[in-house]
Amino acid sequence: MPTNNHIDYVEFKAADLAAVKSFYSLAFGWTFTDYGPTYTAFSGSGLFGGFEQSEAAVVNGALIVLYHDHLETCLTTITNAGGHISAPIFSFPGGRRFHFTDPAGNELAVWSDK
Secondary structure, eight states, rough: OTTTSEEEEEEEEEEEEHHHHHHHHHHOEEEEOOOSTTTOOOOOOOOOOEEEEEEOOOOSSEEEEEEESOHHHHHHHHHHOOOOEEEEEEEETEEEEEEEEEETOOOOEEEOOO
């Protein structure tokens, strides 16, 4: 059961999903579940996560995703604390989420299955 305000998921970018899936399954024994042609989730790593296909250069390496069961409340709290919303709430298979940057410029996301 996800817990509010805890890191729940980590998301990476990859240009070649087949290559990254092969690497992590051979190197570490991770298993993968594809969610369409541009996203794959992994398990068996100690933390759930996924790879999003992207041609963009990898800058930060990972998107840290926190959980909160009340996205709108959490978004307001982040904004009031000085965070900047970089992607408003949007839906994806399995839930909804938004992205924000902290005062140092780090981008994180918050998701909910509600």
